[in-house]
Amino acid sequence: MSDVIRAVGLVKTYGEIHALDGLDLAVPEGTVTALLGPNGAGKTTAVRILATVLDADDGFAEVAGIDVRKDPNAVRSRIGLSGQFAAVDEYLTGYENLDMVGQLYGLRRRPSRDRARELLDTFGLADAADRPVKTYSGGMRRRLDLAGALVAHPPVLFLDEPTTGLDPRSRTDLWEVINELVKAGSTLLLTTQYLEEADRLADDIVVIDHGKAIAQGTADQLKGRVGGERVEIVVAADADLAAARTLLQELAGGEVVVDEHTRRLTAPVSGGAGVLMEALRRLDALGIAVIDIALRRPTLEDVFLTLTGHSTDEDGALPGTGARTER
Numbered sequence: 001m002s003d004v005i006r007a008v009g010l011v012k013t014y015g016e017i018h019a020l021d022g023l024d025l026a027v028p029e030g031t032v033t034a035l036l037g038p039n040g041a042g043k044t045t046a047v048r049i050l051a052t053v054l055d056a057d058d059g060f061a062e063v064a065g066i067d068v069r070k071d072p073n074a075v076r077s078r079i080g081l082s083g084q085f086a087a088v089d090e091y092l093t094g095y096e097n098l099d100m101v102g103q104l105y106g107l108r109r110r111p112s113r114d115r116a117r118e119l120l121d122t123f124g125l126a127d128a129a130d131r132p133v134k135t136y137s138g139g140m141r142r143r144l145d146l147a148g149a150l151v152a153h154p155p156v157l158f159l160d161e162p163t164t165g166l167d168p169r170s171r172t173d174l175w176e177v178i179n180e181l182v183k184a185g186s187t188l189l190l191t192t193q194y195l196e197e198a199d200r201l202a203d204d205i206v207v208i209d210h211g212k213a214i215a216q217g218t219a220d221q222l223k224g225r226v227g228g229e230r231v232e233i234v235v236a237a238d239a240d241l242a243a244a245r246t247l248l249q250e251l252a253g254g255e256v257v258v259d260e261h262t263r264r265l266t267a268p269v270s271g272g273a274g275v276l277m278e279a280l281r282r283l284d285a286l287g288i289a290v291i292d293i294a295l296r297r298p299t300l301e302d303v304f305l306t307l308t309g310h311s312t313d314e315d316g317a318l319p320g321t322g323a324r325t326e327r
């Protein structure tokens, strides 16, 4: 399988800021790679360089075997790009926007119109097709922009944070659309701050931080780097923390991390639900009231923390990362 998107040592600086600091990337044909990183990691910069919107200061990039610097026009004819911020004309209708893109790509009148209607259907915008985009919600604009990237059936797609700002339902819908595209053979590089999104869509995940790839692998491989399952218990009373800790230590064998502030205890376990049941039984026997008990599989947030020593939400960008330090 050949690499349809390939970057070697990409560098881009803005004064003191190293937006990209030697980024390497390879996306095999027909696969999905997610560039996963927090705000300012360099995701948009990388996509813009690969999509020929921006020149790199150093390094090499090719798309569909074409050097992005030497022949940007040839690259452009093979890619679809949906940027982080929807680029749609406010005063045209959704339909007119897509038809315009079709004509820009040189589609004939009829095929361009048909394609516009087809995409409006796919993206759940058929009812709003003939309304000016300025009446659209943020999520509708987002979907229209994505549809625009697909007008010309490009074999290579770049989607920069495709579902940021969408509600959970629209996000799941969009994941389905994207999965269909990939099944149809597209090669896709997407960026995301949503770890779940990378998990759901990507064959391969490149974790990017400060303009560099700091890890690469499948979601499972990355999760494997932080170890297996953990049991989490929140006890009702401060006075029970010590006893609960002793109990967990016996059950889990590994290190128990105690957050006294939230009265949460966490420990690595093997044995899954059985361990959970046993913990509950023993807690009950000791008369320890429990507010919450759960078996937690490592998330990609945990991976990020393990890899970088800092959480992904330093800019408040990611929900659910917390400042947890349990390993």
Ligand SMILES: Nc1ncnc2c1ncn2[C@@H]1O[C@H](COP(=O)(O)OP(=O)(O)OP(=O)(O)O)[C@@H](O)[C@H]1O
Residues within 6 Å of the ligand: 014, 017, 018, 019, 037, 038, 039, 040, 041, 042, 043, 044, 045, 046, 084, 193
């Ligand atoms: N035109 C510019 N001028 C100055 N600095 C820039 C410019 N574009 C990007 N940067 C800086 O380069 C770094 C990488 O930016 P980039 O937009 O690629 O990050 P990102 O990963 O896409 O972040 P986000 O998740 O917020 O979209 C940031 O520190 C950003 O401030």
Ligand SMILES: [Mg+2]
Residues within 6 Å of the ligand: 043, 044, 045, 084, 160
């Ligand atoms: Mg960005």
